[in-house]
Amino acid sequence: MRLRTLSLVSLLLVVALAPATGAAATGLTDASPAHPAASAAQADSCSFPYSATDATGTEVTLDSDPKRVVTLNPSAAQTMWELGASDDVVGVSQYATYLDGADEKQNVSGAGGPSVEKVLAANPDLVLVPNTTYGFAKDRVDQIRAQGVPVFVFGTGTSLSFVADKTEQTGRLTGNCEAGRRVADDVRTSAELMREALADEEKPVGLNYFYGYTSGANTFIGDVMTTAGLRNGAAEANVTGFGQVNDELVVEMNPEYVVVPSGATIPTNEAWNSTTAVQEGNVVEVNENYLQQPAPRSVDAAETIMQAVHPEAYEEYQSLQAEANETTGTEAQTTGESSETDATAAQTTAAGDATATTETGASSPGFGAVAAVVSLLGAALLATRR
Structure with missing residues (x-):
């Protein structure tokens, strides 16, 4: 257990330091995860080849x-799991084993x-390859790429x-x-x-530690x-990126939440005992697999913090979520019904086309039935959006 804890500490420090040092040193792009070079039509069709x-x-x-x-970092694996694509993953890093079924992968x-x-x-x-891995293992990633394996490196994550x-x-x-x-x-x-x-809430000073x-x-x-x-106390104290925090900074900042x-x-x-956060017991513990990884479950980390700091606003947020889900479901159902109507019309047209083809003896194929199937599939996809 102690060995695993030390390993986890090492991972957290690597995650913290790589964007500030390794990423900058290797010229990773911070602004976005990638810059697609494919055409809009190619992207919309989800077809391959894709560049x-x-x-x-x-x-x-x-x-x-x-x-x-193969995913070289837990954030990449988590993303694949959230996409429902875990079956396509054949390799994961050792710290991705918290994901269901990840222990069965290489x-x-x-x-x-x-x-x-x-x-x-x-x-x-x-x-x-998330940027943290590339930051400290560039040579290894380059070796994999040199073997002709497609390798995609993401930039440094700075936001949701x-x-x-x-x-x-x-x-x-x-x-x-x-x-x-x-x-x-x-x-x-x-x-x-x-x-x-x-929107109307006072934002207390918070410190990630x-x-x-920090x-x-x-x-x-x-x-x-x-x-x-929360307000990011470290950012307000002119800390950029991930940096060390000392007792003097903690006293000066006096975080209301940690x-x-x-x-x-x-x-x-x-120093720490003098802070409002400690005196009022405002230390918020968040699942490290969500807080430390720029992946979809980071929303869960934000929700955990929001619930602890702003419980009433969190209830309002849940109501807004429920309304949004209901609206999305209604829109999907309406779209599905419209698609079914279109499909019926397409089937009717197809039948007419087939009759006309028989009557005239034409040999060109009719595409009405195919259009109907595509419309129905589209309706099914929209109906399962949530």
């Missing part, structure tokens, strides 16, 4: 829908990072908006376009509804906190 430029500036081309995907981790040999042995069609974009891009890369758009829209909607419910480090400006965790209704990943603790000394 997109990743955060390293490399154009990645997929000749066909990848059915053997563990591609090695000493100090991904194992090139294990990744190649999994015979992947695509390797998904990034998570949504990254999710949608993952869906496109893996041929799960509809799921990617749906889950991405859920992330965007949840963040928007949180901000709406918190994990093993001597999340300052331009960090994904910082955005999770502010979306949930956010920690599950299993982590805060120091028990005079």
